[in-house]
Amino acid sequence: MKKVHNFSAGPCILPQEVLKKASEAVVNFDDLNLSLIEISHRSKNVVAVMEKAQNLVRELLNVPANYEILFLQGGASLGFYTAALNYLSKDGKAVYVNTGTWAKKAIKEAKLVGNIEVVASSEDDGFKYIPKGFNIPADADFLHITTNNTIYGTQYPEIPKSPVPIIADMSSDIFSRPVNVSDYAMIYAGAQKNMGPAGTTLFIVNKDLLGKTGRTIPSMLDYQLHIDKESMYNTPPVFPIYVSMLTLDWLKNLGGVPAIEKINAEKAAAMYAEIDRNPLFVGYTAVEDRSKMNATFNLVDDTHKELFDSMWKEAGISGINGHRSVGGYRASMYNALPLESVQALVKVMQEFEEKVSVKA
Known part of the structure; x- marks a missing residue:
């Protein structure tokens, strides 16, 4: 078979050994003579997958104890909305940096929740650069950034120094470089750019900052409820989480x-x-x-x-x-x-x- 060099922007290339193990699990998972995708998500085998995936995230990114790790559905696109829903207070404001298509979508969704201010943008030059030296209001609930912009090919060389908590969409560069998780109120990332197949989204959530919005949040959109239910409030996307777990294990073994x-x-x-x-x-x-x-x-x-x-x-x-x-x-x-x-x-x-x- 001819070698294919896969530069796809997403869904992403995955390690061959991960694909092999994943394909085997679809037929016979954990020697149960059952497929991974046909057994209960409450079974001890699948619960072990969730726990291992969460533990690998914590280990690889040195996630502090006051942060919870969730694997949810809806993609980063739903995260655009839920980030503001869970962290923007009813009477407060949040500030955003516009560095491209996905940042613009995040801004659009956040405006459905409350007061949003765009403090910097590179749209004036086709999103060819990352804005620098902009003012971040100290009274904002959070600053939102998109760390890597897949469409335009820009990436924050350094994270802005911020007087307020940062929320970051890291969908396309998560696990590609070290991250000081304690700098963030939340990190979220769709799996399909650098971690696994489409279908699950990683959320690394500072639980100490939750519950301060003054609003009632629908159950499926409430991070605290998902934390309380250990990322299994509803049936999780088992296969994407399993493949993400395999990919994270591959990364750990690589160093x-x-x-x-x-x-x-x-x-x-x-x-x-x-x-x-x-x-x-x-x-x-x-x-x-x-x-x-x-x-x-x-x-x-x-x-x-x-x-x-x-x-x-x-x-x-x-x-x-x-x-x-x-x-x-x-x-x-x-x-x-x-x-x-x-x-x-x-x-x-x-x-x-x-x-x-x-x-x-």
């Missing part, structure tokens, strides 16, 4: 977050070095804010697009077309993508340059 951070830095360095060296390509984002997860770039001359597209497809490369709102190309380099795949794309870019030079 954890510090180890993958070094690998990710090497992949990004190789990718951006070629983008900057090759005269046929130009990077989309500000150099200082480039994402290590999603490298976005364009052809200098679009008349060469047909040739380049044919070459990367022939080389077994998949998923590098840019988002429809931006165009160009996007190489998503999530944790499970091997350096070998980045090297394969770089080689195609170099061979493309040679071909264009010969034609000229």
Whole structure:
């Protein structure tokens, strides 16, 4: 079978060993001669999966004891709304930074809950940079940021110093670099960008800050209720949680977050070095804010697009077309993508340059 280099922006590439174990569990889970997806979520075997997944999150990110770990449904898109519902007081306000499509969606949903102020935005330049030096009102309930922007290829190089708690959507860079969890009121992340298949969302919740909104929260949207029910208030998405558990276990065996951070830095360095060296390509984002997860770039001359597209497809490369709102190309380099795949794309870019030079 021909090797495919999977640069998909999400759902993401997963380790082959994880896919193998997951496929086996669909047929025969824990030697029960039953499928993982046909047994009770209340069974001790499935409860053990939930507990192990939560414990791995706590271990890999050094999560403090006053934070609870939830695996819920609805994606980060529901998290946009529930973040404000659970942390924005009825008479208070929250402040947001607009760094792209997902940040805009978070702002839109939060405005349904209460008073929202956008304190900084990079929309004036096509979301090509991360705003810096903006004022954060000390009377806000929280600051919301999107740490990595998959569509535009920007990433916070450093988290803003904030006088108020931070809530962060880390859907596309969770577990890719160390995080000081105590800096946040909450971290949330859809699994399908860097952790597992679509269907579950990770919430790391500072429980000390809950219960202060002064509003009644519907049961399914109430973080405290999900904490009280140990992330099993309703039937959880068992299979996505199981695959996320396997992926987190793979990461632990690799050396954890510090180890993958070094690998990710090497992949990004190789990718951006070629983008900057090759005269046929130009990077989309500000150099200082480039994402290590999603490298976005364009052809200098679009008349060469047909040739380049044919070459990367022939080389077994998949998923590098840019988002429809931006165009160009996007190489998503999530944790499970091997350096070998980045090297394969770089080689195609170099061979493309040679071909264009010969034609000229």
